[in-house]
Amino acid sequence: MFGRRASDMAAGTHYRSERVSAVNGQYFFSTREGTLEGPYFTRVDAEREIALYIRRMKLSNAILAFRGR
Known part of the structure; x- marks a missing residue:
């Protein structure tokens, strides 16, 4: 998939993948920033947290943009 976020300097290729994974009965999700968030007890919990x-x-990007004016 070709796409660009507002914060990206140049267009790039982003591949969609499953963001939620299960490890030993606990659920985690990965972010574009490269972090692994969790653990959560259920997949529903992980998806809500996404x-x-x-x-x-x-919100944090909006606050930073506002302060940068």
Whole structure:
């Protein structure tokens, strides 16, 4: 997939993959930033946390952009 985020300097190729993985009955999700978040007790918990993580990242980027004015 070809795509570009607003923070990317140049277009790049991003491959979609499964973000949630299970290890020893615990669930984790990986981020574009290269971190592994978790553990969570269920897949549903991990997926809910993905949405919250994205919301936090967008908010922090907006705060940084506002302060940079």
